[in-house]
Amino acid sequence: xxxxxxxxxxxxxxxxxxxxxxxxxxxxxxxxxxxxxxxxxxxxxxxxxxxxxxxxxxxxxxxxxxxxxxxxxxxxxxxxxxxxxxxxxxxxxxxxxxxxxxxxxxxxxxxxxxxxxxxxxxxxxxxxxxxxxxxxxxxxxxxxxxxxxxxxxxxxxxxxxxxxxxxxxxxxxxxxxxxxxxxxxxxxxxxxxxxxxxxxxxxxxxxxxxxxxxxxxxxxxxxxxxxxxxxxxxxxxxxxxxxxxxxxxxxxxxxxxxxxxxxxxxxxxxxxxxxxxxxxxxxxxxxxxxxxxxxxxxxxxxxxxxxxxxxxxxxxxxxxxxxxxxxxxxxxxxxxxxxxxxxxxxxxxxxxxxxxxxxxxxxxxxxxxxxxxxxxxxxxxxxxxxx
Numbered sequence: 099x100x101x102x103x104x105x106x107x108x109x110x111x112x113x114x115x116x117x118x119x120x121x122x123x124x125x126x127x128x129x130x131x132x133x134x135x136x137x138x139x140x141x142x143x144x145x146x147x148x149x150x151x152x153x154x155x156x157x158x159x160x161x162x163x164x165x166x167x168x169x170x171x172x173x174x175x176x177x178x179x180x181x182x183x184x185x186x187x188x189x190x191x192x193x194x195x196x197x198x199x200x201x202x203x204x205x206x207x208x209x210x211x212x213x214x215x216x217x218x219x220x221x222x223x224x225x226x227x228x229x230x231x232x233x234x235x236x237x238x239x240x241x242x243x244x245x246x247x248x249x250x251x252x253x254x255x256x257x258x259x260x261x262x263x264x265x266x267x268x269x270x271x272x273x274x275x276x277x278x279x280x281x282x283x284x285x286x287x288x289x290x291x292x293x294x295x296x297x298x299x300x301x302x303x304x305x306x307x308x309x310x311x312x313x314x315x316x317x318x319x320x321x322x323x324x325x326x327x328x329x330x331x332x333x334x335x336x337x338x339x340x341x342x343x344x345x346x347x348x349x350x351x352x353x354x355x356x357x358x359x360x361x362x363x364x365x366x367x368x369x370x371x372x373x374x375x376x377x378x379x380x381x382x383x384x385x386x387x388x389x390x391x392x393x394x395x396x397x398x399x400x401x402x403x404x405x406x407x408x409x410x411x412x413x414x415x416x417x418x419x420x421x422x423x424x425x426x427x428x429x430x431x432x433x434x435x436x437x438x439x440x441x442x443x444x445x446x447x448x449x450x451x452x453x454x455x456x457x458x459x460x461x462x463x464x465x466x467x468x469x470x471x472x473x474x475x476x477x478x479x480x481x482x483x484x485x
């Protein structure tokens with residue numbers, strides 16, 4: 099009993115050895131995301147017509163690097179992430195500005211910075227940095243602070259300025275994710291619903307003005323979403339082919355490597371944005387529902403970790419990471435089913451993409467850091483709370 103009490107006290111202070119921290123890692127969660135990455139490998143192998151190159155082999159390598167990153171991040175005390183939250187946000191912001199100065203243009207958008215051996219997408223990193231920075235802001239605030247509009251001015255600008263930079267790239271999907279994820283953290287921190295209603299009404303009234311600033315291809319995406327058949331061989335081609343592939347898979351699918359829409363190249367971007375459609379065509383609706391169930395389990399883990407954390411910063415980080423993951427899944431699947439316009443958001447751990455994979459694994463590492471240090475208590479100024 100005395101030993102258990104001492105151990106509990108050490109956990110509260112964060113005084114754990116590396117071995118003890120590794121023991122605290124939720125290995126069942128790690129196994130779950132490994133299964134999701136394995137599904138991605140199988141689908142990328144199929145997308146290349148039964149070849150590990152060029153996508154599946156790189157997906158394995160990136161997941162391996164990401165797994166090492168996850169464990170490294172999980173070992174770092176959650177108080178350290180809190181201490182450097184603003185610095186990480188500043189770094190991500192500088193990289194976003196650097197995209198405007200000397201970013202690499204690809205597929206009609208300027209979103210990447212070429213490092214020679216690797217291309218980095220700063221907007222993906224900003225998703226994580228924004229969660230950390232907002233969690234840091236609201237950790238030190240009580241309900242009276244959150245109720246003051248002047249206090250909310252700074253965190254609001256912390257969300258809106260990077261959103262504006264990402265929209266300028268242009269990247270509507272990532273901008274929407276950052277906006278929605280930030281909004282959820284505002285809500286969890288205690289911002290009243292009527293303030294969200296005011297922002298929502300203001301947003302609706304600004305739609306005619308915002309429409310004038312959209313690029314032509316973005317306007318076509320919105321119009322195509324409303325009526326895909328208006329341009330079946332042009333702007334509506336992607337979503338129409340996606341719906342055909344989804345329907346043709348039926349309940350059981352056409353079999354591995356047997357998808358006609360994908361393997362005859364009717365389905366566009368099958369290795370990235372539309373990989374869920376390829377899975378549903380080859381393995382059917384039941385496989386698609388199974389994949390969704392695995393994603394739900396990830397969300398359950400994230401919510402459970404946020405509830406278990408004894409410090410407000412950890413709770414906010416866990417909620418922010420979980421919501422960001424949910425938005426990845428929701429936007430991608432709603433997009434390929436024609437429920438929302440096509441905005442170019444990958445399916446997490448399954449779609450091909452380097453920065454997205456590493457960003458997700460970094461996020462999961464933060465989630466594990468919150469779990470490993472769940473009993474650590476943090477005062478409002480970031481110091482250890484003895485109470």
